[in-house]
Amino acid sequence: MDYTLIIGLEIHVQLQTESKMFSASGTDFGLPPNTQTDPVSLGLPGTLPVMNRRAFELALKTAVALNAEIAPFTKWDRKNYYYPDLPKNYQISQYDLPFSRGGWLEVPPRKDGTGGGRCRLVRVHLEEDTGKLIHGNGGWSEVDLNRAGIPLLEIVTEPDLRSAQDARACLEELRLTLRYLGVSDCEMQEGSLRCDANVNIHIEREGKTIATPIVEIKNLNSFRSVERAIEYEGQRQYRAWLADGLTIKDAPKQTRGWDDEEGVTKPQREKETAADYRYFPEPDLVPVVVDAAWLERVRGSIGELPRARRERFEREHQLSAYDAGVLVEQGKEVADYYEAVGEALLARDGSAPGEVRKLAANWVTQDVLRIAKERKLEIGQFPVAAEVLAELLHRVRTRQVNTNQGREILSKLVEGEGTLEAIIAAGGYGMVTDRGALAKTIEEILAANPKALEDLKNGKKKPEAVKGWLRGQVMKATGGKADAVLVGELLEARLASEPGGSG
Numbered sequence: 001m002d003y004t005l006i007i008g009l010e011i012h013v014q015l016q017t018e019s020k021m022f023s024a025s026g027t028d029f030g031l032p033p034n035t036q037t038d039p040v041s042l043g044l045p046g047t048l049p050v051m052n053r054r055a056f057e058l059a060l061k062t063a064v065a066l067n068a069e070i071a072p073f074t075k076w077d078r079k080n081y082y083y084p085d086l087p088k089n090y091q092i093s094q095y096d097l098p099f100s101r102g103g104w105l106e107v108p109p110r111k112d113g114t115g116g117g118r119c120r121l122v123r124v125h126l127e128e129d130t131g132k133l134i135h136g137n138g139g140w141s142e143v144d145l146n147r148a149g150i151p152l153l154e155i156v157t158e159p160d161l162r163s164a165q166d167a168r169a170c171l172e173e174l175r176l177t178l179r180y181l182g183v184s185d186c187e188m189q190e191g192s193l194r195c196d197a198n199v200n201i202h203i204e205r206e207g208k209t210i211a212t213p214i215v216e217i218k219n220l221n222s223f224r225s226v227e228r229a230i231e232y233e234g235q236r237q238y239r240a241w242l243a244d245g246l247t248i249k250d251a252p253k254q255t256r257g258w259d260d261e262e263g264v265t266k267p268q269r270e271k272e273t274a275a276d277y278r279y280f281p282e283p284d285l286v287p288v289v290v291d292a293a294w295l296e297r298v299r300g301s302i303g304e305l306p307r308a309r310r311e312r313f314e315r316e317h318q319l320s321a322y323d324a325g326v327l328v329e330q331g332k333e334v335a336d337y338y339e340a341v342g343e344a345l346l347a348r349d350g351s352a353p354g355e356v357r358k359l360a361a362n363w364v365t366q367d368v369l370r371i372a373k374e375r376k377l378e379i380g381q382f383p384v385a386a387e388v389l390a391e392l393l394h395r396v397r398t399r400q401v402n403t404n405q406g407r408e409i410l411s412k413l414v415e416g417e418g419t420l421e422a423i424i425a426a427g428g429y430g431m432v433t434d435r436g437a438l439a440k441t442i443e444e445i446l447a448a449n450p451k452a453l454e455d456l457k458n459g460k461k462k463p464e465a466v467k468g469w470l471r472g473q474v475m476k477a478t479g480g481k482a483d484a485v486l487v488g489e490l491l492e493a494r495l496a497s498e499p500g501g502s503g
């Protein structure tokens with residue numbers, strides 16, 4: 001099928017505040033229905049909203065981080081519609097004077113280097129969340145207003161995305177950025193990050209580009225469903241165009257819902273247009289003036305974002321793009337932990353910094369993350385401090401213990417079996433690095449197993465196989481303490497002097 005997907009995303013993010021956008025009740029997820037409400041969020045007559053300054057600041061921080069232009073003056077508007085989850089019959093939102101416009105997000109390319117690129121933003125604005133309807137089995141529905149009034153950021157992208165994978169990558173990079181900023185927990189399962197996708201396709205025919213009608217896909221509540229739904233919708237639009245020939249000029253925008261179980265999109269109610277919402281300025285709230293000093297303060301609070309951090313890890317730490325990506329993707333705390341291990345290790349021995357960072361990165365991405373996952377621990381709860389892991393890695397580096405022993409010691413540290421010193425002393429860890437002693441061990445093994453050299457001589461076994469077997473025997477004889485690098489060198493030299501032994 002020869003078509004190009006054209007995709008824009010509309011993302012809603014709940015901001016992480018203690019209280020709601022325009023009132024004082026809490027914002028915790030998962031409380032019993034309607035226990036987190038107050039007269040304002042219930043929309044009772046005579047109540048007045050008061051803006052949550054913290055929420056506005058988090059919104060500013062996000063927009064600045066997303067390279068948006070910040071308006072010096074912004075106001076609130078009422079978006080009018082009737083729905084049971086909206087007790088006031090209007091949502092306080094922003095219409096013609098949002099607090100920010102434009103901006104962009106750099107979407108990382110795929111692992112194979114394709115895709116990615118800049119996705120421009122139309123705008124970022126602030127509004128309040130609605131309540132939730134719980135549809136019962138008996139044909140009735142219940143209303144839970146705990147969510148009503150939670151600060152909600154709406155982020156709208158330009159239709160710059162060209163594949164389902166890029167759309168997913170864009171959303172993932174956005175989530176990572178928002179988490180680095182600390183403005184939202186972005187739990188898609190809990191609805192604090194929600195995404196709709198506007199999708200159509202461009203078909204090339206006889207030198208002309210044909211665009212199909214635009215469809216807005218709703219109910220995308222996982223990264224996987226974002227990718228699957230867009231992929232499906234492209235194919236569906238292509239088949240629809242083959243059947244009816246309708247183009248973007250012939251049909252208005254449609255709304256379809258994603259059915260994750262069936263793996264299809266299905267038509268939904270027709271969406272209101274801006275005129276149906278009868279937007280007008282909210283008379284109960286004063287406009288917000290963002291002065292240069294406020295903006296500067298917010299700008300100063302942003303810190304290093306994922307993209308900059310990946311680049312720094314590659315450039316300054318000489319990590320591979322893959323390693324830098326894995327560390328940064330795991331979240332700010334994991335990247336901080338890796339950096340702390342690397343710094344502490346370099347403080348002990350500053351030679352070969354690239355090698356040191358690589359060692360720290362390997363242990364964090366492989367061992368630390370595996371253990372944390374097995375034990376369902378956040379990195380903040382990881383029982384081995386960066387400083388202690390660095391001391392252990394220093395001993396691995398200086399060949400006081402070998403890598404396998406290091407792993408064993410790490411799991412004992414995690415188990416809380418004692419301090420690093422105590423565990424090393426009790427376990428009798430250490431490396432046999434005495435060249436003469438190891439050479440002697442090799443001779444003893446060869447004397448006790450004459451078949452090894454015979455097999456080599458008559459070509460029954462390849463030198464690599466014999467070497468591997470001998471290495472295992474040396475390890476066994478030394479209780480796993482032999483310096484593996486040195487054993488390798490000694491075996492190489494010893495076998496080279498045998499007939500058939502040079503590989």
Ligand code: MN
Binds near residue numbers: 012127154
């Ligand atoms: Mn919205």
